[in-house]
Amino acid sequence: MDIRGRNNVTVAGPVDGPVVVLAHGFGCDQNMWRLVVPVLAERYRVVMFDYVGAGRSDLSAWSAERYSALDGYAQDVVEVCEELGLRDAVFVGHSVSAMIGVLAARRAPRRIGALVMVAPSPRYIDDDGYRGGFSAEDIDELLESLESNYLGWSAAMAPVIMGNPERPELGQELANSFCATDPDIARVFARTTFLSDSRQDLKDVTVPTLVLECAQDVIAPREVGAFVHAAIPSSRLVTLPATGHCPQLSAPETTTDAILEFLRELR
Amino acid sequence: MCRPGGDPEQVGSGDASSEDAAFAALLEDSAEDLYDSAPCGYLSTLMDGTIAKINTTLLKWLGLEREEVVGAVRFADLLTVGGKLYHETHFAPLLRMQGELRGIALEMKAVGGRRLPVLVSSVVKHGSGGDPLLIRTTVFDASDRRAYEQELLRRSKEAELARAEADRARAQAEETRLQAEADRARLADALAALQQSLVPSALPAVPGLETAVHYHTASPDRLGGDFYDLFSLGDGRWAFFLGDVCGKGPQAASLTSLTRYTLRAAALHDPEPTAVLSVLDTVLHDRYAAGGDPRYCTVIFGTVTFTERGEAAVRLASGGHPPALVMRADGQADYLPTPGGVLVGIVPAATFTLAQTILAPGDTLLLYTDGLTEARTGPTRQSLFGDEALLAFGRGHASTSAPEVISALTGLMEGFGDGLDDDTALLALGVPRHPSDPRPGNE
Incomplete structure (x- = not known):
């Protein structure tokens, strides 16, 4: 199987640089990293990819069975690492990908030597003595939102994105990322992401880990960042002065700096 | 402005x-x-x-x-x-x-x-x-628009459900159809197996006798009501019978089965044709009519023994069955009358009379069921083939062999088309001509 094509693998930076894998979360594709890649790629070999079902991946490789569990996505990560022959790569996972990275590191310990967890949450739904920030009904509401937007999305958004005069190449990519995503696939990913419970998996993390949380993030609140940090003894917690769930977009410099600092310390 | x-x-x-x-x-x-x-x-x-x-x-x-x-x-x-x-x-x-x-x-x-x-x-x-x-x-x-969209979504989901339901129903109908086909095929197989048990799969070879048979079933998925058999009685003696039970289908098949095996068993005990038919009459009457469910058959039962000169001596009795046709080597043909024979199984202790004939080389005896004589013929399919026409046929085909008679009759029946709407059984027994005795037609 052509893994590079299947997962739309792209690579930047010096061939002999230490490898950093950037993994996107639910809702977007590898374009999420576009603001941090230029700086990272000055010294590091940066590998990006789209999970099967997202972005410009091969949708024919998608199956509801495999991608209804985070392990299915972790398998994507392992297969990409194997395809590129990576060893001791630093895996940077945003949002749900932070947890996917934990699962991938457990599956292929020699491939992944360190983790950067950007705005991670091992469990989005509140539980006994645990506050994830959401209820099961909230997740249903998100699925509704997804549904109602795919109605207007294709018709209203495609021309806007496609017609972006300043950055036509961006428009093309975004159209693929956001407009062409099969609503059924998005629904499966949303359910898998927001209904997952990976709290028990955190204790298996033994590699050096950086937990990057945002000061204000409705999806991964501060309590959750603290929970992740506490559950992984080998972790360091850095709170970015950023708002929202996507610091790599809202505060790209700060985010990049934090990642670079962690990378330097690994050496 | x-x-x-x-x-x-x-x-x-x-x-x-x-x-x-x-x-x-x-x-x-x-x-x-x-x-x-x-x-x-x-x-x-x-x-x-x-x-x-x-x-x-x-x-x-x-x-x-x-x-x-x-x-x-x-x-x-x-x-x-x-x-x-x-x-x-x-x-x-x-x-x-x-x-x-x-x-x-x-x-x-x-x-x-x-x-x-x-x-x-x-x-x-x-x-x-x-x-x-x-x-x-x-x-x-966007309240109105959202309501409209949700209505669209709802309708689209309903349509989706309806389509899935229709697909399911179609698949189910297809499954039912396949099941019905399989059932029909299985039933046809069962019927064919049963039908084969009612008539011999092939006639035995009888030294000194040429034999031929034809069985036409009116409907492939219905059991026929006609039957025949030819079997050895030992010591160079042979028995044959041909008949027609009342009705069709499984009940007729059960009656046929009883008739066939009764005739065979009775013949081994006492092959005298009138005695055999009496036994059959008793058995059928006891089994059916006595219980208020009269069922009967018509049948000709006969025996063949051979004279020192190679002629076949035929003794036969009929229970309500159309008379056998004897075709002679010299071109003559006539029915062999069997008066007084009544339907078998209707009355207790019925009596049957014996008829005899000698088949010389070149002579042929033809037994048939009324499917042949009652075949509807003519342009409007309103007249029956009839005894006279069969007699004329016999005279036209006398001095031919048993297989040739059956072959000619089969061809004739094919010409009847859908006028042949009942089961028809034909059995011909003939004494071969001496090889040194050329047929008239070959002179």
Whole structure:
């Protein structure tokens, strides 16, 4: 199987640089990293990819069975690492990908030597003595939102994105990322992401880990960042002065700096 | 637009004053008022989403006061939780990446738990240095549109369900059809097996006798009611029979079976034809008529022994069956009368009379069921083939062999087409000519 094509693998930076894998979360594709890649790629070999079902991946490789569990996505990560022959790569996972990275590191310990967890949450739904920030009904509401937007999305958004005069190449990519995503696939990913419970998996993390949380993030609140940090003894917690769930977009410099600092310390 | 003059009197029209009032109102519609009271919601936020400015229209829709919003909450805080998730995972990243978004469907929270479906468009305003400064957002009330969309979705789901249901029903019908076909095939197999048990699969070879048989079943999926057999009695003696039971189908088959095996068993005990038919009559009567369910058959039973000269001596008796036809080597043909024979199984202790004939070389004895003589012929299929026509046929085909007689009759029956609507059995027994005795036709 052509893994590079299947997962739309792209690579930047010096061939002999230490490898950093950037993994996107639910809702977007590898374009999420576009603001941090230029700086990272000055010294590091940066590998990006789209999970099967997202972005410009091969949708024919998608199956509801495999991608209804985070392990299915972790398998994507392992297969990409194997395809590129990576060893001791630093895996940077945003949002749900932070947890996917934990699962991938457990599956292929020699491939992944360190983790950067950007705005991670091992469990989005509140539980006994645990506050994830959401209820099961909230997740249903998100699925509704997804549904109602795919109605207007294709018709209203495609021309806007496609017609972006300043950055036509961006428009093309975004159209693929956001407009062409099969609503059924998005629904499966949303359910898998927001209904997952990976709290028990955190204790298996033994590699050096950086937990990057945002000061204000409705999806991964501060309590959750603290929970992740506490559950992984080998972790360091850095709170970015950023708002929202996507610091790599809202505060790209700060985010990049934090990642670079962690990378330097690994050496 | 430039309005000339300015003196109402110069216009001299009664409508002038109202036009003036409208024009004055237009002039007074300041940009600020246009913003605040626009028919859509406006808000501006800092890049972190904190609301910096919001118009009165949107505040009214949401039932909020300006003070509790401006500088106090972020745009995402005004959304439902699902909308908030959607905002964080799709809306905000996309807006950051392309600087503009249009027509995103979200729901806002209004006071009292009311939800306001809206369509949101946002654009990022950049400073002179290209830095993103703030986000301008317009909000349209999409209650009607959302209701319409949900109706569309509902209908589309219903259609989807209906289609799935139809597919399921079609698959089920197909399965039922296949099952029915399989059942029919299995039944046909069973019927064929049963039918084969009612007649011998092949006639035994009888030294000194040429034999031929033909069985026509009127309907392939129905059991025939005709039967025949030819079997050895030992010591060079042979027995044969051919008959027709009343009715068709499984019950007739059961009657046929009983008849056939009774005849065979009785013949081994005492092969005298009248005695054999008497036994059959007793058995059938006891089995059926005595129980109030009269069933019967017509049958000719006979035996063959051979003379020292190679002739076949035939003794036969008939129970209500059409008489056998004897075709002679010299071209003559006649029925062999079997008077007094009654239907077998109707009356207890029926008696049967014996008929005899000698088959010389070249002679043939033909037994048949009434499917042949009652075949409908003629252009309108209204007349019957009949005894006379069969006799004429016999005379026309006398001096041929048993296989040739059956072959000729089979050809004749094929010509009847759908006029042959009943089962028909034919059995011919003939003594071969001496090889040294050439047939008349071959001279």
